[in-house]
Amino acid sequence: MRLFLSLLLLACPAAWAQKKTILMITDAEGVGGVCRQDQTDPKDQEMRQLLTGEINAAVEGFLAGGADEVVVWDGHDGSQTLSTLTIHPRARLVIGVLGPSMLMDRGFSAVAYIGQHSKANTRGGIMAHSYSSLGIQNMLLNGKPVGEIEVIAAMAGHFGIPAIMLSGDRAAADELHAIVPAAELAVVKEGLARYTCISLSAPAARDAIREAARRSVAKIGAIKPYVVPGPVTLQVEYTTRNSLPIDAGSRAGAEILDDRTIRFRGKDILEAWRLYRER
Numbered sequence: 001m002r003l004f005l006s007l008l009l010l011a012c013p014a015a016w017a018q019k020k021t022i023l024m025i026t027d028a029e030g031v032g033g034v035c036r037q038d039q040t041d042p043k044d045q046e047m048r049q050l051l052t053g054e055i056n057a058a059v060e061g062f063l064a065g066g067a068d069e070v071v072v073w074d075g076h077d078g079s080q081t082l083s084t085l086t087i088h089p090r091a092r093l094v095i096g097v098l099g100p101s102m103l104m105d106r107g108f109s110a111v112a113y114i115g116q117h118s119k120a121n122t123r124g125g126i127m128a129h130s131y132s133s134l135g136i137q138n139m140l141l142n143g144k145p146v147g148e149i150e151v152i153a154a155m156a157g158h159f160g161i162p163a164i165m166l167s168g169d170r171a172a173a174d175e176l177h178a179i180v181p182a183a184e185l186a187v188v189k190e191g192l193a194r195y196t197c198i199s200l201s202a203p204a205a206r207d208a209i210r211e212a213a214r215r216s217v218a219k220i221g222a223i224k225p226y227v228v229p230g231p232v233t234l235q236v237e238y239t240t241r242n243s244l245p246i247d248a249g250s251r252a253g254a255e256i257l258d259d260r261t262i263r264f265r266g267k268d269i270l271e272a273w274r275l276y277r278e279r
């Protein structure tokens with residue numbers, strides 16, 4: 001048996017070298033039981049418990065499904081909502097702003113979303129927004145309205161990484177399903193309006209998330225990375241109070257469309273996103 005295994009490993013070194021690593025993107029607006037804006041304050045103790053509980057359930061599910069490593073990014077409001085005191089002992093926590101590649105250049109096996117909300121202007125999307133509810137009215141990728149779900153999936157896809165799982169409200173789940181139909185989804189609440197929801201209990205949400213996460217690991221390799229072919233335009237329409245500054249026209253790769261709208265052109269999503277993020 002040992003000889004057989006050794007021969008097998010010699011024959012295909014990639015098979016044993018390839019660890020299954022998951023990058024988990026987290027946010028607060030899509031967590032079960034979170035339906036009011038005041039609950040999204042990073043210092044809100046109840047929200048922190050609800051979010052951490054969902055994250056840890058997902059980590060349990062990924063590990064049970066065969067993942068070797070789960071890296072959790074604290075993605076909500078300035079990366080100040082999670083703590084290494086309460087995160088799953090076997091997870092690792094990323095604190096801080098991610099660079100333009102969103103860490104995807106580190107070569108994860110898959111990306112997952114926990115606590116995810118839908119893009120701006122989604123009917124029935126609880127606290128729906130695209131990156132900033134106060135600062136950004138709409139964001140368009142190649143002319144199509146997008147939010148975090150599609151931008152992150154496209155960035156992952158650029159690096160050959162599939163998006164395999166999402167938990168959040170029904171609208172967020174539908175949004176990922178539209179671009180990655182085989183992704184595993186855990187719907188923890190349903191939006192009736194922006195601040196009105198019907199939510200699962202925290203234990204029921206955690207159970208649904210644990211199971212979806214566990215199932216999703218087996219789909220690594222089967223789910224194709226979501227690739228947005230280049231060239232790519234990224235158009236950002238800011239809110240009126242956040243209209244473009246005086247020097248906006250001098251930004252590289254940028255075209256001013258009106259007082260609050262700017263468009264970046266890149267050969268791919270990475271370049272367009274980098275131009276947008278550069279200040």
Ligand SMILES: [Zn+2]
Pocket residue numbers: 027028029075076077
């Ligand atoms: Zn958030």
